[in-house]
Amino acid sequence: MNLASSLVFPHTFVPWFRAVAPYIHAYKGKTFVVGLVGEAIAAGKLSAFVQDLAILHAMGIRIVMVHGFRPQVSEQLRIKGHPERFSHGVRITDELALDCAQEAAGQLRFEIEAAFSQGLPNTPMANATVRVVSGNFLTARPVGIVDGVDFGHSGLVRKVDAKAILSAVDSGAVVLLSPFGFSPTGEAFNLTMEEVATSTAIALQADKLLFLTEVPGVREDPADPDSSIDTELALADAERLLASLPRPNKPSDVSFYLQHCVKACRGGVERSHILPYATDGALLMEVYTHDGIGTMVVDEKLESLREATSDDVAGILQLIEPFERDGTLVRRERTEIERDIANYSIIEHDGVIFGCAALYPYSEARTGEMAALTVSPLSQGQGDGERILKRVEQRARAMGLTSIFVLTTRTMHWFIKRGFQPVDPEWLPEARKRKYNWDRRSQVLVKPLN
Helix, strand or coil: CCHHHHHHHHHHHHHHHHHHHHHHHHHHEEEEEEEEEHHHHHHHCCHHHHHHHHHHCCCEEEEEEEEHHHHHHHHHHHHHHCCCCCEEEEEEEHHHHHHHHHHHHHHHHHHHHHHCCCCCCCCCCCCCCCCEECCCCEEEECCCCEEEEEEEEEEEEEEECCCHHHHHHHHHEEEEEEEECCHHHHHHHHHHHHHHHHHHHHHHHCCEEEEECCCCCCECCCCCCCCCCCCEEEHHHHHHHHHHCCCCCCCCCCHHHHHHHHHHCCCCEEEEEEEEECCCCCCHHHHHCCCCEEEEEECCCCCEEEECCCCHHHHHHHHHHHHCCCCCCCCCHHHHHCHHHEEEEEECCEEEEEEEEEEEEEEEEEEEEEEEEECCCCCCCCCCHHHHHHHHHHHHHCCCCEEEEEECCCCHHHHHHCEEECCHHCCCCHHHCCCCCCCCCEEEEEEEEC
């Protein structure tokens, strides 16, 4: 290491590692089901993906991995000169296709187990000991005949042996599932990775379901391939979007992975993710960074993120008081909060308010002020600030506003990272400009609402 890097490295590594620490604490002992599409393996991403999974495992996360094999089966069929057929987004599995699927699954299982066994020096796998357990954890049934199409040996998950899987991950092993299931009579069925991962996550009541896929996530405008990725979708919003989209026929369709994320959240999995395998380290970025990557579908309980009532005044006061004392927030009297309580949105966990913000509309200027955005130190770094911001943005759009603005003296960088831009105080609506405290010299930041 040269002198320059030795001087810079501690100043970047130490703050980064400290920022990651809350996520390490939060996810230790949690159960993640991770689905990897066969396309990622065909693209040579398996080694890096396994290294990232091994890091999660080393951090105390219980891992169940499900691999796909669509391109591998297609390649086997092509070599044998046999046409492949799909319907309703599912492969039609005849006898030869079943043989090809079994051959592909066996080869991929061998490659995955070999990847987990590597331990080269100067790689993330050095000193790692990861045991991989696989077996007949899935019971399946045939898809049957749908709309006149006989799906042959294609199947659906009938039952997941959750007790056996949990016993394996409790022992410290990574459980590896192939998209195959067996009937009580021993008949084999070709399943889809997405259904296996979703059914397993529900059966285990996993903390996360993560798909590493061909797509970067769900775009804010599904019809515009250049629009930004929607990094977080509440379950209700995801359900509405899914209802507006046509039935998926291929993995690149917006609703293909979204339907499984929605199903998982309905089944009790709190968070489901769609991540791009093409981005190196996507899994680590999603789990251990504040903003993540790809799209997360969140099962938000109605009592968790909601508009405030008069019963919440005391809790809001208790939350914001420390920030008023240190000058981060402008002091607000109880009577002011009681008067404006309908403007507030809050995050509540087990009856305790952990975050809040108020929206004050200036309808004539088609903008609104977000004020008193506060997150308890006990839950900072877990995304509550973004959740409140999204709720305020939703309320502003519903009012017909085209932008929101904030006044801050200390947290401008947090807002800039989330799409706000600094403007001169003269930009403020006239009614707000008259109340601007020129001595405080607050920074004014504005975010357009597209």
